[in-house]
Amino acid sequence: MQELSYYEILEVSQNADKATIKKAYRKMAKKYHPDKNPGDEKAEHNFKLCNEAYQCLSDDKQKSMYDRYGKEGLQGMGGGRSNAGFDDLGSMFEEMFSGFGGGSRRQKPADMEKYPLDMNIEMNISFNEAIFGIEKEIEFRYKDACKSCKGTGAKGGKLSTCSQCKGQGQVYMKQGFMTFSQTCPVCQGSGESPGENCSDCRGSGYKEKKEKITIKIPKGIDDGNRLRVSGKGNIGKRGTRGDLYVTFNVQADKHFQRNGNDVYIIIPVFFTQAVVGDTISIPSLTGELELKLDIGTKDKQHFTFRGEGVDDVHGHGTGDLIAQIELTYPKSLNSEQKELISKLQESFGIESKPHEGVLDSAIDKMKGWFK
Ligand SMILES: [Zn+2]
Ligand SMILES: [Zn+2]
Numbered sequence: 396m397q398e399l400s401y402y403e404i405l406e407v408s409q410n411a412d413k414a415t416i417k418k419a420y421r422k423m424a425k426k427y428h429p430d431k432n433p434g435d436e437k438a439e440h441n442f443k444l445c446n447e448a449y450q451c452l453s454d455d456k457q458k459s460m461y462d463r464y465g466k467e468g469l470q471g472m473g474g475g476r477s478n479a480g481f482d483d484l485g486s487m488f489e490e491m492f493s494g495f496g497g498g499s500r501r502q503k504p505a506d507m508e509k510y511p512l513d514m515n516i517e518m519n520i521s522f523n524e525a526i527f528g529i530e531k532e533i534e535f536r537y538k539d540a541c542k543s544c545k546g547t548g549a550k551g552g553k554l555s556t557c558s559q560c561k562g563q564g565q566v567y568m569k570q571g572f573m574t575f576s577q578t579c580p581v582c583q584g585s586g587e588s589p590g591e592n593c594s595d596c597r598g599s600g601y602k603e604k605k606e607k608i609t610i611k612i613p614k615g616i617d618d619g620n621r622l623r624v625s626g627k628g629n630i631g632k633r634g635t636r637g638d639l640y641v642t643f644n645v646q647a648d649k650h651f652q653r654n655g656n657d658v659y660i661i662i663p664v665f666f667t668q669a670v671v672g673d674t675i676s677i678p679s680l681t682g683e684l685e686l687k688l689d690i691g692t693k694d695k696q697h698f699t700f701r702g703e704g705v706d707d708v709h710g711h712g713t714g715d716l717i718a719q720i721e722l723t724y725p726k727s728l729n730s731e732q733k734e735l736i737s738k739l740q741e742s743f744g745i746e747s748k749p750h751e752g753v754l755d756s757a758i759d760k761m762k763g764w765f766k
Contacts, residue, residue, distance in 0.1 A: 416449070429442060653705065680716065686718060
């Protein structure tokens, strides 16, 4: 049995837009959800397939790999920022089967900084910079606690007791016999609030500063990866400095397409080269490689060059370079070429007219239709 494509699983066409795919997925997921089909193994299997299909087709990057290289192209993918599909999935199930779980509310610890000490910035780097690594100078802004108010945002650093919660950090609500407590929304649980705002920082508690640093980007970094630069984040009221996280946006390359540590490239091959099994030279990440085609190489055939891909960012080996053949044919032939081709064809013993036996049976078949 032939495996269904992701499009077939969700029963959408290959050029369906995101909304259509999402809608189709909802429909199928509802149909096959285990809660609705208890003990039905086939439904469970279909449900898994729908999830797999949607995870791929809802992610632009995965979808384009899938469209070009099929399921094979998705292997080793994941990681990076491609978990958008998962998030989406989660929220969708909450909607569909509401009542489960519910969001757990995060509570802020009482004695908090006015802003997080760790900070995140994004950085664009080229395809090659990501693969081979590079040192780069970056300039960024960070928060430094205001000296006048010691990072409190209150004039003279003087905080007064929060009027909302009377310094308790919690507010209480009564409902029937029960009393619920909640972190005070005014002071965020600290029990203190500025009586008057610090005029130096307008109550924010910090001043923005600029800094230039050089960071070493390791080879093998991929789109969406994060690098921690220790001690270069925001500075808090006690002088503690957080970390800076740099998230990389890797630009796409014109020819190479990266998939984890593997790299794909499409190589156009003229049909005569494929027929004779020519040896051609193809670009690699570091230069050129010699590719010996098979006699009768097929369209979309893959040739793998082990270890010619990207060095793993954590030092776990090196990926492969995969050349995918794209056969090209002449759009028109001159008389000389026509003659050469028919000579070639003759030498293989192939006649230009359809084979008699084939023709006869086709005619018989057609007669059958019009009986
Ligand atoms: Zn201040
Ligand atoms: Zn309060």
